[in-house]
Amino acid sequence: MDIASIDFSILFVFVGALAAAGILAGLVAGLFGVGGGIVIVPVLYYVFTAFDVPEEVRMHVAVGTSLATIVVTSIRSVRSHLQSGAVDVPLLKSWILPITAGVVAGTAVADIIDGTALTLVFGSIALLVAANMAFAKSSWQLAADLPGRPGRDAIGATIGFLSTLMGIGGGTFGNTVMTLCGRTIHQAVATSAGLGLIIAVPGALGFIISGWDEAGTPPGSVGYVNFIAFACIVPATILMAPVGARLAHRLPQKTLKRGFALFLAIVAIRMLYGVLT
Numbered sequence: 001m002d003i004a005s006i007d008f009s010i011l012f013v014f015v016g017a018l019a020a021a022g023i024l025a026g027l028v029a030g031l032f033g034v035g036g037g038i039v040i041v042p043v044l045y046y047v048f049t050a051f052d053v054p055e056e057v058r059m060h061v062a063v064g065t066s067l068a069t070i071v072v073t074s075i076r077s078v079r080s081h082l083q084s085g086a087v088d089v090p091l092l093k094s095w096i097l098p099i100t101a102g103v104v105a106g107t108a109v110a111d112i113i114d115g116t117a118l119t120l121v122f123g124s125i126a127l128l129v130a131a132n133m134a135f136a137k138s139s140w141q142l143a144a145d146l147p148g149r150p151g152r153d154a155i156g157a158t159i160g161f162l163s164t165l166m167g168i169g170g171g172t173f174g175n176t177v178m179t180l181c182g183r184t185i186h187q188a189v190a191t192s193a194g195l196g197l198i199i200a201v202p203g204a205l206g207f208i209i210s211g212w213d214e215a216g217t218p219p220g221s222v223g224y225v226n227f228i229a230f231a232c233i234v235p236a237t238i239l240m241a242p243v244g245a246r247l248a249h250r251l252p253q254k255t256l257k258r259g260f261a262l263f264l265a266i267v268a269i270r271m272l273y274g275v276l277t
Contacts, residue, residue: 010051017047018229022236027244028260031228036073036237038129040066041122042267044229054216057207059118059226060110061217063167064207064224065233067200070169072195072234073241086190088160088183091146095156099198102160102163112164116275121165123275126268129172134261142180151163159195164203170195178191 021043024035027206044062053061081087086120110118159173164205166172174192204225211217213223 002208008117014051015228015232016222018232019236021047023240025233026240028236029033037066038068038126038172039067039165040233040265042271044271046270048218051218053218055115057211058213058222059115060207060211061221061226063110064120064193064204064211065226065229066165066167067203067207068225068230069233069237070196070200071111071204073237074169074200075191075192075237081190081193086186087194088187088191090124094152094200095195098153098156099160101158101190103164103199103202104206106161106164107203107210110207111210115182118165119271119275123268123272124266125162130261130265130268131204132176133257141182144182146181160199163199170199204258222249
């Protein structure tokens with residue numbers, strides 16, 4: 001999609017679709033306490049599909065752009081959680097290096113594999129996330145606390161690696177791991193908010209560098225990060241997240257989570273079907 005040849009009416013629709021993605025992501029983040037990336041990536045994927053962005057770069061731009069938006073939204077989120085005192089700061093500091101290592105590995109793998117493989121990764125893991133949201137119980141616990149340093153480092157590296165391949169913050173995996181290891185949901189959510197920044201900064205930079213000379217990226221892209229999408233999504237996400245949080249207090253959480261799990265499962269299955277057929 002060449003910026004010189006694109007019709008401005010089409011560009012207007014493109015911007016509108018991206019803003020809608022931000023609104024949806026913000027609502028979901030507030031409603032379910034998950035990072036907006038789990039919604040932003042598939043929505044961007046379908047927006048780019050509708051505007052004929054080549055399949056070879058479509059998923060890479062969706063993932064890279066999602067990581068860039070998380071840089072901004074996670075700063076706002078972690079500041080709020082730090083003020084509440086619920087963040088496990090020592091744990092967060094101990095995870096900086098292993099998570100960064102995982103992010104670097106994830107960026108390198110994303111640069112090597114093609115768009116189809118990256119879509120398969122996202123769709124497969126999204127299905128597992130959906131199953132966890134639908135069926136996991138708060139009483140489930142694997143251990144009384146997180147393991148010692150070698151185990152924690154391995155967990156951090158894995159969170160960084162998988163989150164980078166999916167274009168999401170650390171909340172989706174961090175919340176699950178911490179609650180399974182005896183941490184309260186409030187501490188898990190607060191601490192995981194900080195993971196987003198650790199993952200998103202090197203991840204977004206890595207996708208910019210790895211996609212620097214790629215042809216076929218949509219207008220407004222630097223490498224695999226589309227800054228038109230970034231400018232549309234970030235304000236909408238920041239605006240709508242508090243609205244989603246207020247709605248969450250008025251609606252039954254069990255029903256909401258299962259509803260979102262169904263939505264995510266349908267999206268993941270459609271993405272998988274699209275690349276496998």
